[in-house]
Amino acid sequence: MRHLFLIGAPKCGTTALWWALRQHPDIAVPELPGIRAKETTFFTDEETWARGQDWYDGLYGEVGDRWALDATTNLSKAPGWAEAVPRIWRLRREVRVIYVVRDPVERVRSETTHWLAEGYLDEGLDRGVRPFSVATSNYWYQLRSWEMYFGREAIRVFRYADLRADVLGTARSVFRFLGLDAGVPLEPVGRRNDSADYLKMLVARRCRGAGLPVDPSAEAPGVPFDEFVDRTMRGLGSPVLARLFTEVLREVRAAIVPGEAVVRKLHAELDADLARFAEVWGIDPWQAG
DSSP states (O other): OEEEEEEEOTTSSHHHHHHHHTTSTTEEOOOOSGGGGTOOOTTTOHHHHTTOHHHHHHTTOSOTTSEEEEOOGGGGOTTTTTTHHHHHHTTOOOEEEEEEEOOHHHHHHHHHHHHHHHTSOSOOGGGOOOHHHHHHTOHHHHHHHHHHHHOGGGEEEEEHHHHHHOHHHHHHHHHHHHTOOTTSOOOOOOOOSOHHHHHHHHHHHHHHHTTOOOOGGGGSTTOOHHHHHHHHHHHHOSHHHHHHHHHHHHHHHHHHSOOHHHHHHHHHHHHHHHHHHHHHHSOOGGGOO
16 A cells, blocks of 8 residues: 655645545545545544554555555644654555645635634734744744655655646646656646635624624635625625624734734744755745745
8 A cells, every 4th residue: 555645734725636636546535524535634633543554544445556645734733743754654655745835924824714714713813823823834844754754755845836826737746756647637626725715704704793694605615705795795784784894804804914023923933944945845935825
């Protein structure tokens, strides 16, 4: 059994890439419902880990020589889950690793929007950047243990801007990295886990908390954010409610847009790490889109 780990970084387009990679006949995905098929969390969740290696292998069915794809982004969130990479190394199997990097300011903005929308965070960037978000953006540090255990030749790094511009082209680059046929037909993937949808979710959450009505159809995936705002504003029918909605939008913007203090902190915390990353991997994350 050969393993392909798509480890992140979080909010760097890994969901779209996963949908493209899974189309290859020589790549197997777990037989799990919904998003669990992307992120098994086997190596990072103790309860799941306790189910044992046979359980994990069984998720992929009869794999043969195909690559078993696991796209768990917790695998690039050190210092959390420190045992994950040694656990994978102890399998003594062939392993390849895909990692996508993004301008940390944009990555943190996207991550904060997502977590606020889901209700996992109560405070946004106007109250400062979370240490966890900073650590996850230390890209050299995140790849260091993978490089130590599996060697640099087992790892391929991509720029978020390139992935976003051409998901299928990026997938074909991965196929070539794995020694697979890169000419197989692929269906278009489109945007997945889109930040605009999380932004709509966040604004709608704040509106409901303020007692403002929101048309559920305006929140549907794929509806442009500007259209969502316009439809919501038109549905309020009162200047007083419209002013309250405008205030909600202002508060949301303050919560998710990195201000000068956040940008300075990110540079202070990340510059040394990302300079090392650029030296080792040949990609400047600050220019990665």
